[in-house]
Amino acid sequence: MSTPSLVDLGLRPFFQQQLSLEEVANCFLGRIIEQHKSDVIILAGDDALRYKLPPNFEAICVGDWVVFNQNRLVRVLERQSLFQRKAAGSGRDRQLIAANLDVVFIISSLNDDFNLNRIERYLALVKETHAEPVVILTKADLCDDVEDIRQQVQQLDSLLSVHCVNGLAHNNLSALKSYCQRGKTVAFLGSSGVGKSTLVNNLLNHNEMETNAIREQDSKGRHTTTYRTIKWLPEGGLLMDTPGMRELQLSDVKEGIKLTFADIESLATECRFKNCQHQNEPECAVISAVESGALSARRLDNFQKLLREDAHNSATLAQKRAKDRTFTKMVTAIQDQARSIKKFK
Ligand SMILES: Nc1nc2c(ncn2[C@@H]2O[C@H](COP(=O)(O)OP(=O)(O)OP(=O)(O)O)[C@@H](O)[C@H]2O)c(=O)[nH]1
Ligand SMILES: [Zn+2]
Secondary structure, rough: OOOOOOOOOOOOOHOOOOOOOHHHHHOOEEEEEEEEOEEEEEOOOOEEEEEOOOOOOOOOOOOOOEEOOOOOOOOOOOOOOOEEEEOOHHHHHEEEEEEEOOOOEEEOOOOOOOOOHHHHHHHHHHHHHEEEEEEEEEEEHHHHHHHHHHHHOOOOOOOOEEEOOOOHHHHHHHHHHOOOOOOOEEEEEEEOOOOOHHHHHOOOOOOOEEOOOOOOOOOOOOOOOOOOOEEOOEEEEEEEOHHHOOOOOOOOOOEEEEEHHHHHHHHHHOOOOOOOOOOOOOOOOHHHHHHHHHOHHHHHHHHHHHHHHHHHHHHHHHHHHHHHOOOOOOOHHHHHHHHHHHHHH
């Protein structure tokens, strides 16, 4: 693909409709494909442009759609989905990781490593972002009861897409490819060794396609660049591979956890006490469901564990940020002091 159009890059009515008439007349639209400390690279049709981040510009990350003019970045469009690290209770202190992903593949292998709890954890992370999770179970060739395990995953959520593949077989990936069509942005999540790179290499047909329409604003002529975080898939989609995604922790993803365990949330509305913790309260509909076999004890256990972990991580993150802020203030104060001492010398 030499010159991707904005539609190839994922432009759709949701983003276009956000533009004002003034912006349509005077500005351009583009997608952030690289983010550095003080500048970003915007892909806009056949151009890749480097733009400085204006001082105090809003938070921005790879995958964002931005409005810009000849001179500067104007604004970031509202996102359809967003991976971020948040600290509880603070809107400002968040680190954005990747925006506007359509599908996130949750990769888990069908052999010894298979673990429903872990899949639920990734589901909570993905649901929080509002991207669509798709579970891919790899190493089907090493497993004797593929369908049985697929069923176990399907039971987590009847609407969830779950596919089993042998990542090593080239002709085995049509299920995945259907999510990677033109204009779609996808990403992979999963623990080490489950076969993510194998799938990616296979999807890429072993040759990472290069965009050769890259011309930076300040350089003459065209040269070919591959981006660290974005790869073109032969089906037309974009694969986003930002390092931060691999290290995501559960923090402040309560909504994602609740969406992932919608069955428990719904049962909880029947508990006698509104704030029931489903531990040993009387007339608890959730415990009753476990006793009757309608809900697995494992699932309830994991729900509670993920909520605890989320609360713990959110709190420590908030604390750490507050500490960092105090430290920065202290350093600035000392620097100011040093400067004023110099002045009077
Ligand atoms: N038999 C079989 N082996 C597979 C399959 N998928 C991956 N493997 C093997 O599993 C090992 C790990 O695969 P990778 O693709 O490197 O796993 P990864 O998830 O990228 O791992 P990290 O890079 O550590 O995150 C490699 O030896 C692969 O050849 C599969 O479907 N079947
Ligand atoms: Zn209860």
